[in-house]
Amino acid sequence: MAAAEVSQTVDPKSVDWTNGMKKAPRDVAWYQNTLNRVPDIAQQIFREYSGIPDDKVLDHIHRIRDQAWEILPYPCIGVFRFLDFPACLSPAYPEVLSRVTAGETFLDLGCCFGQDIRKLSYDGAPTDNILGVDTEPRFLELGYDLFDDRGRLKARFYTGDVFAEDFLIEHRGKIDIIFLGSFLHLFSFEQQKAIVAQLVKLLRPREGSLVFGRHMATEEKGGTLRRNALGWDLYHHSPDTIIRLWDTAGEGKWDVESTLVPYASEGWDNGVNWQGGSDVRQQYFSARRL
Template structure:
């Protein structure tokens, strides 16, 4: 049976979730970064050529500018420095395929940090696409990594719920990354997102979506209201498979791994998000 994705009016989706101001007296704002994570240090040294003594101040400057645009938790606690795509079990395959010329799309790319890691690892930048709703994050990415004149990535802005979302790329993408993206939406909205991803991916076996988000070991997904100032959907191993069962075309091999929710850059572990019941889910969905 074919499942028809619900029509979502882009105008009805508030990407700020009501958080239009940028207070600093919240649990998900960490004033200082006491230690630069190892992967981030490598990227800033080797890719961006920033001297060690300037790296920390540089990160703080860009982070605080981004916080004033939209106070996402991943910005407030320096979580963008995880470079999450490379932590996924799917990353070795992804890197090999993009190096070989396949097209990679980072949806909700923010600064494009995962894109820079791919390029640093040897992927050609001219077959990579980065998309975000906020163009100022993309501009800050160029400032953060100092590569405006040499990076060939196709960056663009767009709303995933728009009917013509990335129409020029439909059927031309091999791999899509969703980093801390799906958990921003209800299950119904995620069904609409999967339908859009299906349009973008090449209609052949092996087309891949992978990513990470907040999750739970409980049965069924949980929409936590006002979690960190946001409504966040926590997937389980079962619900991420149920989500891909709604994909309009073909069948998918879906796998997921639940791991502790942590980050090298945090000062207080998981206490900032309210407890130890939250998990991190790495998932992949490959078209059969």
């Protein structure tokens, strides 16, 4: 497939990913008018991977961000959180980079602009065996504009619904590593069980197959908490609930590790009170097949 193509697989109809929000207001707590400082990782990638001069980067980011905001006003877009490149912040990333560099297959589920795929490429991983999936094809196209790599990035991008019976059916049993960035917390525990079942189908049925990622979390009892970002009921995992989720995976045993860190982002300047304040945590997790 040519690098600039986006493969159409499944029309995502089983979930209203917008939660009914069709407009893009800017008078909300999760829209930050300006990015006051480009995070160091992002500056390096735009300079050295994308070839965008330092003095052009800020305007470039704002232009793409505002286009994306008009498509779907997600908090990760409104507060520039896509500039975190979250996969590389995970404790599992050094292993992931080594394995992908050695030729293993990597899937970024809910990839948005494909920013973590670009970070892998920047860090030296070949992109021939890298896949990205999102429900919104316009985000995938904006990713090429954001990173100015149309025609040279070899990763394959798809649109699809993780709840569809034939989700990525052609890749079942062929994926070594799956990344879930700010993804699981959008769903109830029962929905997450269905997602895990899909992930197990995609992963190679062998020791070492890996799922890792990050999401909102709590040090207390995990559960669903109402927040005002798009009106979603966000599921805040705890160290116990992420283990309990993977206990439902079946087909063998899984070693689950997690760590809680402050919920923060380098590019924010308006705090996180709209997400629950200082009580909110972020959980990095990994689930490895034994």
